[in-house]
Amino acid sequence: MNTKHLIPTKWLFLLLVSLLASSVACGESADGDTNNANNGQDGDTAVIEGRLESQASGEAEGDAQFSNTVVTAYRVMADGSVTQVSASETAVEADGRYTITIDLSAELQGDLIVEASRESAAIGSVLVKNSIAAGQTVMAAPISTKTSIESDAYVEARVSGQWDNHCSVSQHREFISSRLAAGLHAQSGEHYKASVATMSQASTSAMKAWSGFIVAQSAASEADLQATFAAQAEARAEHDAYLHAGQPAEQARDDYRASTRHAYAQAGITIETQAQASHAASEGMLVYAGELSAELRGRAEADAEAYRARFVTEAIALYFEALGFADESSQMEAIISAGASLEASLDASDGQQAARSAWQQYRESVEAELGPNQLLVYTGIDVSAASAVYAEGIAGLEASSDTSATAMASVALVADFHSAVVAELDELVDELLDSDSQASVLLEILFHLELGTR
Numbered sequence: 001m002n003t004k005h006l007i008p009t010k011w012l013f014l015l016l017v018s019l020l021a022s023s024v025a026c027g028e029s030a031d032g033d034t035n036n037a038n039n040g041q042d043g044d045t046a047v048i049e050g051r052l053e054s055q056a057s058g059e060a061e062g063d064a065q066f067s068n069t070v071v072t073a074y075r076v077m078a079d080g081s082v083t084q085v086s087a088s089e090t091a092v093e094a095d096g097r098y099t100i101t102i103d104l105s106a107e108l109q110g111d112l113i114v115e116a117s118r119e120s121a122a123i124g125s126v127l128v129k130n131s132i133a134a135g136q137t138v139m140a141a142p143i144s145t146k147t148s149i150e151s152d153a154y155v156e157a158r159v160s161g162q163w164d165n166h167c168s169v170s171q172h173r174e175f176i177s178s179r180l181a182a183g184l185h186a187q188s189g190e191h192y193k194a195s196v197a198t199m200s201q202a203s204t205s206a207m208k209a210w211s212g213f214i215v216a217q218s219a220a221s222e223a224d225l226q227a228t229f230a231a232q233a234e235a236r237a238e239h240d241a242y243l244h245a246g247q248p249a250e251q252a253r254d255d256y257r258a259s260t261r262h263a264y265a266q267a268g269i270t271i272e273t274q275a276q277a278s279h280a281a282s283e284g285m286l287v288y289a290g291e292l293s294a295e296l297r298g299r300a301e302a303d304a305e306a307y308r309a310r311f312v313t314e315a316i317a318l319y320f321e322a323l324g325f326a327d328e329s330s331q332m333e334a335i336i337s338a339g340a341s342l343e344a345s346l347d348a349s350d351g352q353q354a355a356r357s358a359w360q361q362y363r364e365s366v367e368a369e370l371g372p373n374q375l376l377v378y379t380g381i382d383v384s385a386a387s388a389v390y391a392e393g394i395a396g397l398e399a400s401s402d403t404s405a406t407a408m409a410s411v412a413l414v415a416d417f418h419s420a421v422v423a424e425l426d427e428l429v430d431e432l433l434d435s436d437s438q439a440s441v442l443l444e445i446l447f448h449l450e451l452g453t454r
Contacts, residue, residue, distance in 0.1 A: 044105040046132045048073060050140035050244060052096040052116055052124060069118045071098045073128075075110035080159030083108060092116065104134050111169055113151050116143055125151040127169050129237040139241035149181040149196070157200040162403045166211035166225075167204055170232040174307065175203045175285060177347075180299040195292060201403050202288035202300060206307070208407035209284035213277040214269055217415055224267040231263030257310075272444070275315035276418060279451050282308035283410040286352075287397045298350035305355040306346040309362075312448045313339030316366060322441045323374065331369040338365035359452040366449060370442075378442045386420035387450055394454075414451070421447040 052066060070089035074082040085108075090100040100114065112128040126147040128140045141147055150173050157163040157172075176199065184195050214220050235256050242252040264274060282304045289300035317335050325331045338361075345358035370378055393413040400406045422443050 044134060045101050045103060046134060047137040048100050048102060048112070048114055048128055048140055049137060050098055050114060050126065051142050052092060052098075053142045053144045054096070066092045066094060066096045069116055069123070071100055071114050071116050073100050073102045074113050074115065075108050076113055076155055076158055077108070077110045078158065080155055082113075082155075083110070085112070089117075102132070104132070111154070113155075114140055114143070124148045127151050127154060127173070129233060129240070130169070131233070138237065139244040141240035141243045144178075145185045146176065146178045146181040149184050149199070150176050152196050153200040153203060156197050157204050160197065160200065162201060162204040164208070164404070167207045168229040168232060170229070170236040171207050171210070172203050173236070175206055175303060177299070177303045177306075180296065180303055183296045183299050195296060198288055198291045199300070201399065202285045205288055205403040205407045205410075206281040206285035206304070208404055209280040209410045210277045212408055212411045213280040213414065214273060216411060217276065218269060218273045220267055220269050224269065228263045228267050228269065231266070232260055235259035235263070271311065271314050271318060275311040275448060276414065278308045278311035279448075280407070280410045280414040283394060283397070283414065284403075284407045287406055287410070288399045291399050295350075301352050302346055302349045302355060305349075305352075305359070306343060308452065309339075309342050309346055309359075312452060313342060313362075316445060316448060319441045319445050320369070323371075323438060325369075334369050335366060338362050341365075356453060363449045363453050366445065374438065374442060377439065378446065381424055381443065381446055383421050383424065383446065383450060386417055387454065389420075390417040390451075391454055417451070418447055421450070
């Protein structure tokens with residue numbers, strides 16, 4: 001297999017110096033205890049438990065697949081440099097499980113990564129909850145191809161200076177699917193490094209667009225946003241613990257998403273706002289996806305569209321409730337079914353063409369469930385001019401080395417298009433509807449479907 005080194009070469013010297021100086025350390029105050037107490041440890045240590053999946057071992061399955069494999073824990077600093085925080089390498093057990101003690105005495109700030117290696121060559125890694133209190137035992141997600149790519153892309157984002165306070169580890173992990181990770185992992189050498197660098201840009205651009213839209217276009221403050229990040233980190237820690245325990249991945253994912261929805265709701269950030277922000281995030285990612293090789297580009301594009309669909313389908317269902325359709329009506333069942341089909345199609349698709357086809361099918365399914373009067377008004381709305389402006393703006397986006405600039409350009413385009421669509425309210429024949437509010441809802445539905453099928 002191709003081995004990938006988590007730690008950038010430029011930082012190896014600094015790491016050796018830190019080890020010689022006995023500067024192993026770190027820890028930031030816990031943002032909540034979702035893990036077990038570790039009463040057997042002193043006040044300056046905590047424990048990480050985890051396991052390696054067979055794919056991460058680099059060997060055929062069998063009794064020896066994890067032989068000579070060790071794990072080491074590091075803190076990743078703001079500039080991407082690393083500091084070892086485990087006293088020594090810890091051997092992985094025959095079944096792929098490990099228990100590693102980390103030193104918290106130096107009180108350094110930074111995200112945690114556990115790296116598995118064999119004969120000094122890295123074979124996998126995983127990002128771990130960073131706010132661990134002394135005496136805690138934290139469960140890491142199983143080390144896999146996906147977690148390794150997430151870690152490498154994260155470190156690259158730190159090294160390149162693209163990571164900022166509008167980025168979060170929890171959300172970063174959502175932009176790299178198992179399929180995309182497998183494609184990236186199949187590369188080697190400079191091709192791998194370049195692709196990971198591009199993927200780190202795609203992820204940070206998407207996150208900055210998401211956060212930037214929410215702060216600029218809603219009543220949420222920066223403090224609200226940071227509160228949701230903290231809640232997401234706790235939800236992600238529980239997600240990882242479920243995976244460590246061998247629970248179904250889909251259930252762990254659904255529980256994580258439910259907790260995330262609750263966190264945003266607590267901050268007053270509605271699913272409607274999140275759906276709008278998902279367009280900006282998707283566009284911010286798609287710009288950089290275009291810089292990848294053909295196969296990887298298709299997978300990254302599918303991931304970007306799947307992220308958009310996750311929020312838009314939820315918002316569309318809420319809009320149909322606002323139009324008066326009961327939860328158990330045939331129309332609502334059709335809307336929910338169409339949303340599930342869209343997400344499934346996007347998860348299996350490769351590239352924008354397949355994604356557009358899936359979105360078009362979803363659009364037709366949604367529009368088919370509108371009532372006669374609603375459909376009459378809906379089909380009379382003309383946003384072709386605004387759509388053309390939007391398409392031209394998206395085509396003009398560049399994969400800038402400054403992902404913040406690309407992200408904010410995406411935010412502006414989505415916000416301007418939304419303003420143009422809702423401005424059509426005064427032009428609608430409102431007497432055909434029960435209320436002006438229904439006209440507003442129809443405009444919101446059109447906004448989302450137009451962007452999905454552009």
